[in-house]
Each structure stands twice: as structure tokens, then as C-alpha cells.
Amino acid sequence: MSEYQYFEFLAVDKPLNARMQSEVRKLSTRAVITPTSFTNTYHFGDFRGDPRVMMHKCYDLHIHVTNWGTRRLMVKVPAEALSGVADDYTVDPYLTAEATGKHFVFDFTSEDDSADFTEEAEGWMASLARVRDEITMGDLRPLYLGWLAAIGTAQRNEYAFETESEHELEPAVPAGLGDLTGPQQALADYLRIDTHLLAAAREASSALPSKAQATAALRKHIAKLPESTKNRLLLAVAQGRYAAVQAELARVTGDVRRSDHQPRTVVALLDHADRAREAAHRSRGRSAAR
Template sequence: MSEYQYYEFLALDRPLNATEKAYVQSLSSRVELTLTQAKFVYHYGDFRGNSHELLEKCFDVMLYMASWGSRQLIFRFPKSLVNADIFEPYCLEDRITISTTKKSVILDINIHDEEMNHWIDSGEGYLSDMASLRNDLLQGDMRSLYLAWLKAAPIYFDPEEEDYIEPPVPANLNNLPNSLLVLIDFLELEQDLIAGAARASESQEEEEESLEDLIPKLSEREKNDFLVRLIKGESHVGMQLTNRLREFAGKREVRIDNNIPRRTLSELLKLAEGEINQRKKNEQEAAHQTKIQKLEALAKRKDKVWEQIFELLKLKQSKPYDQAVAHLVDLRDLAEYQGKLEEFQTSIKQMQIDYSSRPGLISRLQKAMLLVK
């Protein structure tokens, strides 16, 4: 299997300047570079740069994926916009980590799963669909981090050593936007595990906010400060103002009910097993209902099907034999459903007598377990 590595970086807060573009270009002559994006693809060799360093200097989010089962998503946040402590409950050693620099907070989701060790030929499209997760995290929506924990924890879980306690469960895990669905696909996270975990997740309706109506709550000093910073072209002024106004509305962060009992990973895995069993039961029931509908439709044209079978047998050819036997299998299922299996077997016995000189047909009947002794 060929090797494939894909790195993509996005600048969300501002475009790259000339110096930054030159720096990125120096890392690889094959980089696909624009003012807001850099892509590196390797089928051999490796990335010469340092991902954290490149984020700190130029970009705001990075995606990495490799054909041997590695998935990585890194977000850079300005220290002025986020308190790193809110991410701590979701961290796992070496897998979901927080680091800080002079100006930034770096959230690094780095997962290796042998089950994801399969051929991939393109990582393009994922990051653009997940870029909005950075803004969600800035606004206190921890669903992406919870899902990342849900992926990482079972991989490194050893029940003989430690049973992890889940982090706080965010609201609305039962109602996921496209960005989170893409994250689930990127991490190849099991839907049954999500469904089990989501049982403890509240449903919160997002209410329309009129943030403009809250501006009078700002002091004159705050208003003037925001205006001066806006004139100076400072980054993130709009986000900081929005966050300040959301504080007045009591909606700075997506609410997490700390009264909800926290479950162990073992309990979550049992819930996932229950979801799997229920799903299989539902699928079996749906398949059974579909089969009944099919059989009831077949019952209305049973005589016509028998006619088709005998017409096919007259052709004395392999393909018509296969078609005839397929019809007979359906008629056997119908006979079982109607409680008329003995009547059907009588017809098969007569067919065995009438067509005993046709080994091709007889062998097909035997293979389909239609022969009657």
C-alpha cells in the first residue's frame, strides 16, 4: 500500500503577508499556497516544518491525515479570546493536549487508530468544512472536543489499569451541524458510541439574539475602547465585542449541566453495545416487514410466476435455469409464510420426476436446497 500524508493549514483571522508567504514557500517547493491556505502532500518523505511553529507564525487551524491511521486537528486561539482552562477536562495525555505560547493557546487533537489504517488518496475538503469549529470553541461549544475524546479514549483504554471518567457532556449532541458530521467522518467515530453518549446530552434551542440591543449595557469607557481598537485594525475586536455582549445575555458559553452524573468509559461502551443491539433489532424488524410486503405482493401473482418458471425451463439453458430457481426460492418463502409448504414440496417432487434427465437443473435445485427426498 502506498504512503499518503496530507497537511493543510488555514488562516482565518487575516491573510498572510509577503514575509509569511516566503517563509511557508521555503518549507517545500511543492506547497500549494494562497493568501489564506497552504497544502502539502507527500507520497514519500515528510514535512520539513514544525506544525505548531507554522501555526503560531502564520495560520489558525491545521489538519493532518496519513494512510497509516493518523488524524490530527490543531487550533490556534489568541490568548485574549480564550481561557485554556475550559479545554482541560477534555484532554487526554499525548492525544488531546493544550499548550500556550506568548500570544496563543494551541489545542492539539492527535489520534492514531489502527482501524483507520486504510488507503486514502485525498484529504482535501475536510478542513474547509470543519474550520467553523474554531469559532464554535471560542463561543464555548465543546461538542467537537467531546467527540474527539470519545474517539481517543477507547483506543488507549486499558480496563485493568484505569477506567476513564467522561468529561462534561455538552448540549445538543443529538443535533449536530454539518461541521461536526464532517469531524465524525474524519475521525471515523462510531455512530453507536455517539448515540449512547448523547443520552445524557440536553437539548437546547438556539434563540435569536439581538446583540445590538445590549450595546447600551456597555460603559462609555468600554465603547470607546472597542472603537479605538477597531480603528487601529486590531484582530478579533468583533469577536471580543460579541463575547462581551453575550455575557450580558447570559449566553457566553453553551450551557453544560454539571448535575448530570459523569459516566465511566466502560459504561459508555456498554451503552454503545446496547445501541448496536437495538439498531440490529430495528434493522431485522425492518427487513422482516419488507419481506412480508414482498411476499404478499408475490401471492397476488403466484400463478403467473409458475407459468414463467415453466417457460424458462423449456429453454434448457443455464441462465434461464438460474432465473427459474430464483423464482422457486421466492415461492418456497411464500409457501412457508402462508403455511402451504407441503403443497409447494409436492410441486417440487413432480418437477424432480419430470426433469430428472436435466442434471444442470437438478444440481441447481440441490444447491438451493429445494430438492425433496
């Protein structure tokens, strides 16, 4: 099979001006570049740019897909959206968080050189882009999925982590893992999360609060805000800085969306998933025998 690499970048908050487009053009003569996107496919050679630098300077989302099993997603969100929790879900090198100015850049990576491959990377960005909005709004499910995909690497590669890492505790389990949004399900698929591992994780996840409960909590909080804060937030909205305002208000309902449970160890989660997988295999065997 010939080499295949797909690169795509997306600018959401601030489109690139002519000068910035000219700068990124220097990185590839064949890329399709618009004020909001950069896309290129390689069947030979390699991309001359540094995705990390491009995310810092120009873009809000990035995907990289190869035919040797790499799937990478980078997401840039306002730092205030995740104050105090950004590092809780990181598992180097599979999910990292880097502070850059007023933002965090999350870097999700899945490696599986044994996976089947089809050249359909062009559709992933459309499926995954709204994950950024969800993280900005304080939804921690995408970050937990990134953590879960990272520890799931041990199912494919027993040498992925040091032995002592198996006894580390999971981060806070967000509510609603049993009711993933479309972008979150796409993220689980993109990161190749084992269905039995995801099912095991869901057992500790409570249901999401109803829309009425979330609205009531937000209304109560807004009523208590000083007038100066309300004016500041309203001015930010008028100036188009919706994400920053959403992130600040989202922190109000963030605690409501977390499940209250005893954290499990990595090895306990993996063992639970293994038992479920073995039980499903035996059940399929009995069905086939009948």
C-alpha cells in the first residue's frame, strides 16, 4: 500500500487574513487554503509545518490521519473554560494539555498499526469539530474519553505503560457517559475506544441533569452576579467573544455534571472490560453452537 497522510486545520474564532494565509502557504504548495481551513493529502513526502506551532498561531482544530495507524486530534479552547482541571485527564503521550497564552491546546493521539485502513479521513473534521464547543462549555466527557482511549492502549500494547501506572486512579467521571452526543461518539470511534471499556466506564457515570435543572442553576447564579460583572459579560457578547462568556458561565453547572463515585484504578477498569469481553465471546459461542 502506498503512503497516505491527511492533514486538516480549522480556524473557528478568527479567520486567517491574507498575510497569515501567505505564511501557511509557504508550508505546502499543494494545500487547499481558505481563510478558515488548511487541507492537504500526502502520498509521498511529508508536511513541512509544525502542527503545534500552527495551532498556537492560527488554528483551533487539527486532525492528522495516516495509513500506518496514527489518528491525532488537536483542540484549542479558552483557558478559563478548564481552570484547575486541564491536567487531570492527561496521559502522556496519548492526551496532553499545553497552555498557550489565553488557551489550552489538547492533543489526542491514537496509534494502532494493526487497524484496517480506508482513505476516508476527509469526513472526520466535520464529525469532530463540535467537540471543541462542548469542552468550551465545560463538558468534560471529551477529555474523559481521551483518558479512556489512552489507558485502552494497554489492551493493544502491554508495554504502553509502566506497571505502577496500572494502579493510578481515574480522574473525575463526568455525568452523561451513557448518553454521548454525536461529536463525542465520533471521538470515541476516532480514538478507537473499546466498546467494553466504554461500557465499564459508564457504570460510574450518573445521568445528566435535565435542561430545566441546568437552566435553573444558571438563572440563580446570574441573578446573584454584580451589575459590573453582568455589564462585562454583555459587552463581551456584543463584541463577539461568545466562547469566553460561555466558558465563564459554564463553570456554574460544571460540578452538577460530574458523577460522585469512588475512583477506580486503571487495572480495575481494564479487568472489568476484559471480563465483559470474555463473557460476550462465550455468549456468541453458545449462540453459534445452538
